[in-house]
Amino acid sequence: MSGFAALVARDLRLVWRRPGDVAVVLAFFVVATTLFPLGIGPEANVLARIAAGVLWCAALFAALLSLDRLFAADFEDGTLDLLLLAPWPLELAALAKCCAHWIVTGLPLALLAPFLGVAFGLEPGVLLALAATLLVGTPALSLIGGLAAALTLGARKSGALLALLALPLCVPTLIFGSGAVEALATGGDFGAHLAVLAALALVALATTPWAIAAALRQAGE
Amino acid sequence: MASFPLEVADLACRRGGRKVFERLSFTLGSGELLALVGRNGSGKTTLLRALALLVRPEAGSIHWQGKDVRAEPEAWRGRLAWLGHLEGLKGDLTVAENLLAAERLRGAPPAENRLDSALVAFDLPPLAARPVRTLSAGQRRRTALARVVLTQAPLWLLDEPLNALDAPAQSAFRTALKKHLAAGGLAIAATHADLGVPGRTLELA
Numbered sequence: 478m479s480g481f482a483a484l485v486a487r488d489l490r491l492v493w494r495r496p497g498d499v500a501v502v503l504a505f506f507v508v509a510t511t512l513f514p515l516g517i518g519p520e521a522n523v524l525a526r527i528a529a530g531v532l533w534c535a536a537l538f539a540a541l542l543s544l545d546r547l548f549a550a551d552f553e554d555g556t557l558d559l560l561l562l563a564p565w566p567l568e569l570a571a572l573a574k575c576c577a578h579w580i581v582t583g584l585p586l587a588l589l590a591p592f593l594g595v596a597f598g599l600e601p602g603v604l605l606a607l608a609a610t611l612l613v614g615t616p617a618l619s620l621i622g623g624l625a626a627a628l629t630l631g632a633r634k635s636g637a638l639l640a641l642l643a644l645p646l647c648v649p650t651l652i653f654g655s656g657a658v659e660a661l662a663t664g665g666d667f668g669a670h671l672a673v674l675a676a677l678a679l680v681a682l683a684t685t686p687w688a689i690a691a692a693l694r695q696a697g698e
Numbered sequence: 699m700a701s702f703p704l705e706v707a708d709l710a711c712r713r714g715g716r717k718v719f720e721r722l723s724f725t726l727g728s729g730e731l732l733a734l735v736g737r738n739g740s741g742k743t744t745l746l747r748a749l750a751l752l753v754r755p756e757a758g759s760i761h762w763q764g765k766d767v768r769a770e771p772e773a774w775r776g777r778l779a780w781l782g783h784l785e786g787l788k789g790d791l792t793v794a795e796n797l798l799a800a801e802r803l804r805g806a807p808p809a810e811n812r813l814d815s816a817l818v819a820f821d822l823p824p825l826a827a828r829p830v831r832t833l834s835a836g837q838r839r840r841t842a843l844a845r846v847v848l849t850q851a852p853l854w855l856l857d858e859p860l861n862a863l864d865a866p867a868q869s870a871f872r873t874a875l876k877k878h879l880a881a882g883g884l885a886i887a888a889t890h891a892d893l894g895v896p897g898r899t900l901e902l903a
Contacts, residue, residue, distance in 0.1 A: 483802035487788075490799075494790040555784025561752055563803050564776030697752050 480565045481573045488577035498543065499581050506539040506586055510593045521598045528597035529607060529658035533651055536586045536611060537618060541643060543582050544622040545629075545636040547574060552630050552696060561697045571689035572682075575616075575623040583615025599662075606661045614654040614674050620681040621646045627692035650677050702727045704853065704884060709758030711744050718744045719902055722758070726886070729879045731897025734888040740902040742888035743783065746855045749886065750778055776804070779851035781859055785842040789831030793822055793841050796830055800845050809848055816848040819874050820867065835862040840870070847874050854878060854885040860893070868894070 492499055513531050514524055551557040560570045590611050591604035599607065625643035629635040657670030702725035710720035718741035726732055734742040747753040749760060751771055760767045767774040780786075787796045794813060801809040817823050820840040830838060839862045846854055854875075860868055872894050875885060879895070887893060 480803055480805035483799065483805075487791075487799045487803070490795070491788060491790055553784075554788065555782050555786035556788060558752065558780060558782050558784070559786045559800055559803060562750055562775045562778060562780050563805065564772045565805050566772070698747075698754070 480563055481569050484560070484570055484573040485577045485580075488574065489580065492577075492581045498546075499585070502539050502543045502582055503585055503589060505542060506535050506589060507593065509535045509538065511596055514596050524597040525599060525662070526659075528594055528599050528603075529610075529655040529662075531597070532590050532593060532607060533611070533614075533655040533658075536583075536590065536615065537644070537647055537651060539586060540582050540615065540618045540622055541640050543578065544619075544626045544643070545639050547578055547623055547626040548630050548693065548696075549626070549635065557693065557697060561694065567690040567693060568686040571623065571627070571693065572686045575619045575685070575689075578623065579616050579619040583611070583619055587611035587615055603658060603662050606667060607658050610654045610657045610671060610674060613671060613678060614650050617650045617674075617678040617681040618647055620678075620685040621650075624685045624689050624692065627689045627696070630692065630696040650674065653677065703763050705761040705764075706749070707759050707761070709745070709748060709760070710756045711741065711748050711753060712756045713741075713744055713753075720757070722902075724900055726884050726898075728882040728884065730884055731875070731879055731893070731895055732884075732886045733893055733897055733899045734886065734902060735890070735899055736902035742902055743857055745902065746857055746886065746888055750780060750855055751775070777852050779846040779849040779854045781842055781846050781854070781856045783857050783861070785838045786845070787830045787838060787841055790829060792827050792829055793817070793833070793844075794826040796841060797845050797848055801848055804849065806849075812848060812850075816844040819847055820844045820870050836864055836867060839863055840867050843871055843874065847878070852883050854883065854887070856885065856887040856889075858889060859887055860889065860891050 510532055513527070517523055548557065551560065561567060563570060587608050591608045594604045594607050622643045625639045628642060629638045632638055653670050653674040657667055657674060660670050661667040704726040706725070707723045709722040711718045722745070724732065734745060736742055744753060748755045751768065751774065762774060762777065786800070788799070791799060797813060797816065798809055817826055820843055822840060822844055825833065825837060830841060833841065843859065846856070859871060863871060875895050878885060
């Protein structure tokens with residue numbers, strides 16, 4: 478367990494040394510989402526209806542932006558070999574990398590989203606629901622994106638390939654994430670949507686670390 | 699019962715459909731150094747990576763103290779100190795942070811008290827607080843070698859350890875290697891240059 482904590486701490490420290498990388502991701506999220514009210518115009522009904530979908534899609538794209546460096550940086554400077562040679566399971570290392578990615582991407586995106594939702598004219602209750610769905614759903618994005626990042630390691634144009642791999646896999650998360658917010662706004666069952674979202678995140682948690690570890694071992698060969 | 703801690707038998711590796719080496723057997727005892735020599739592309743790095751289980755050998759076995767290392771890969775990885783042709787250092791972390799982070803990643807107990815001697819061995823104390831990205835190639839190599847010393851692992855696997863090192867750094871490396879061997883450690887080093895430490899040589903064709 479100490480190795481797991483050490484890896485999370487190391488990655489967080491690296492992000493701390495280069496806060497610009499995270500700032501770009503969050504700025505992208507802010508700019509991309511505020512373009513919609515500007516482009517569509519001040520039609521409160523339309524905006525409120527599309528808000529959840531737009532914010533969820535933008536969060537997904539923002540998370541993808543930072544994913545292509547998740548393992549590539551370690552691959553290029555040789556620290557991936559040290560992870561492969563660490564005397565504890567590589568699956569835990571994969572989980573630690575995704576965990577650190579979520580702390581610096583998914584978590585701030587979820588906390589930022591309610592403030593952006595104001596621009597779409599969402600009710601306070603819906604804003605909180607939006608933050609809740611992102612808090613529950615973004616770990617799945619980090620894990621699935623981590624798998625795509627590991628699989629595309631060392632490939633040319635890995636960024637585009639990564640998006641192509643990760644986006645379809647993120648569709649269920651996207652549907653139930655924005656669906657939950659919409660359910661609350663239209664009087665549907667918010668709890669059921671959130672439960673499915675949580676289940677998707679747990680399935681990702683239970684499966685992707687093994688797949689990521691296998692992909693990393695392959696990349697190390 | 700086993701007189702040699704490390705026994706490699708009939709090892710064969712294939713890279714990109716081509717046989718790199720086959721029927722490779724050797725043993726290594728406590729305090730012994732094995733220098734791997736051979737032309738570019740003769741499989742020195744592949745052999746080191748196969749020993750570390752980073753590359754899956756096509757055939758053959760690796761035994762440590764009589765046990766197949768593939769039965770307990772985590773325990774085996776804990777016995778290795780690795781120096782690849784890439785240093786495995788983070789440019790944004792300082793020399794000291796890199797060494798401590800690498801040691802913590804091994805799940806080892808805090809290494810602060812051992813850090814100083816590893817730094818001193820490679821004349822690194824003046825650089826300890828510098829980010830690695832500001833260092834020269836030789837200074838990075840010295841940092842990576844200090845990481846190897848810090849692990850206190852019984853078997854060192856080194857790929858071209860003398861690369862980019864100047865004369866004082868080379869002699870620092872020799873001192874560290876001799877100390878490791880004198881303490882009963884083992885080392886396998888792929889090299890083009892003379893390591894300057896008495897040991898056996900394995901030539902790969």
